[in-house]
Amino acid sequence: MAIVLSTLLTHDLQAFLQFNNILVYLHTCMFPGQQLHNTPESLNEIAHRCATILSLASTVVEAQNFDQHHIVFPVFVAGVAAQDTDAKVHAINLMRAMEGTGISRNATRSRELLVAVCEEQRARVMAGGHASEVDWIALAKSRGLGVVNFGL
Amino acid sequence: MWVQHIHHLLRIAHNRNGHASGELQAYLLWYALYLDAQACLGGNGAGDFARAFAEDEITLPDWRETTYPAGTMALQGSYPNDESTAFAAVYRFSNGVCKFNARLATLARRMRTETSTQEHHGFDHHLLAARQTAVSQLHNELHDFWNREYPSFLSRTSAHAGAHLPMLARIAFEFVGNFPVDGHRAVHLADT
Numbered sequence: 240m241a242i243v244l245s246t247l248l249t250h251d252l253q254a255f256l257q258f259n260n261i262l263v264y265l266h267t268c269m270f271p272g273q274q275l276h277n278t279p280e281s282l283n284e285i286a287h288r289c290a291t292i293l294s295l296a297s298t299v300v301e302a303q304n305f306d307q308h309h310i311v312f313p314v315f316v317a318g319v320a321a322q323d324t325d326a327k328v329h330a331i332n333l334m335r336a337m338e339g340t341g342i343s344r345n346a347t348r349s350r351e352l353l354v355a356v357c358e359e360q361r362a363r364v365m366a367g368g369h370a371s372e373v374d375w376i377a378l379a380k381s382r383g384l385g386v387v388n389f390g391l
Numbered sequence: 392m393w394v395q396h397i398h399h400l401l402r403i404a405h406n407r408n409g410h411a412s413g414e415l416q417a418y419l420l421w422y423a424l425y426l427d428a429q430a431c432l433g434g435n436g437a438g439d440f441a442r443a444f445a446e447d448e449i450t451l452p453d454w455r456e457t458t459y460p461a462g463t464m465a466l467q468g469s470y471p472n473d474e475s476t477a478f479a480a481v482y483r484f485s486n487g488v489c490k491f492n493a494r495l496a497t498l499a500r501r502m503r504t505e506t507s508t509q510e511h512h513g514f515d516h517h518l519l520a521a522r523q524t525a526v527s528q529l530h531n532e533l534h535d536f537w538n539r540e541y542p543s544f545l546s547r548t549s550a551h552a553g554a555h556l557p558m559l560a561r562i563a564f565e566f567v568g569n570f571p572v573d574g575h576r577a578v579h580l581a582d583t
Binding site for chain 2: 254268379
């Protein structure tokens with residue numbers, strides 16, 4: 240059977256998605272309050288990489304390839320880490336489009352968790368604090384919104 | 392229960408000792424790694440499978456051996472003439488990204504564990520400095536790896552491919568993603 244190597248080319252987009260996801264997670268989610276200690280340069284890079292993730296994920300969703308449930312986690316992380324409201328809304332909408340995919344309700348639960356995190360971040364800012372003070376892993380556990388595995 | 396399943400799969404991975412695996416076993420092991428790392432990044436599980444892979448305690452099946460026995464591949468298009476060279480480059484790249492994801496999950500797990508034990512000791516400047524150093528190191532290594540190993544022929548040609556990747560190759564790429572094989576690339580990849 241002849242295999243066309245060009246099939247692998249289709250992976251370069253997702254490879255880039257994953258590359259950006261690792262970097263965003265690495266600079267924002269490793270421990271509570273991590274973002275509070277990032278430099279302005281790091282914050283700019285995180286914003287750029289979040290925008291890239293959302294753009295790439297939009298391409299997947301627009302192509303209606305809903306079996307690509309593994310894009311849920313990068314989109315979730317980008318939604319949590321992004322500083323501007325438009326990016327967060329974009330992430331929530333992308334996750335809503337992915338609901339009903341995968342083998343469980345993880346996309347729905349992930350979207351519910353992202354909404355809760357964004358609301359908590361907004362409340363923290365309104366109270367004079369910083370959105371980055373919100374630790375999404377702790378919030379998920381405290382509210383019973385834990386997602387067993389975003390990749391399913 | 393989740394941890395028990397992962398430990399059983401980890402035993403299978405240890406017992407391979409580098410021997411060839413059937414496609415089903417290879418599929419299970421790669422997917423176990425993917426799920427364990429994902430769980431770890433979500434603050435769940437112990438991450439033992441990801442840690443074992445990150446620290447080279449185990450190696451996972453080479454999807455080229457299982458999916459493409461020697462002589463069954465034929466390349467089309469403007470790719471390296473030697474199929475083994477081309478697939479080796481792709482395999483090395485995908486395996487490397489898997490390793491970085493496993494390292495990320497392992498480091499996140501360690502830092503989260505530290506956090507839970509430090510909560511009663513107040514802010515620790517030394518701990519923060521150590522964490523920032525570890526983050527910077529992984530960041531720099533990932534950038535270096537990406538610039539060194541990203542197969543040049545992947546980004547120079549069209550992504551409008553029609554054939555499908557075999558399942559095992561797809562699983563191996565779960566860490567680096569598997570974009571719709573019949574899809575059209577609508578965005579241009581920026582520089583890294």
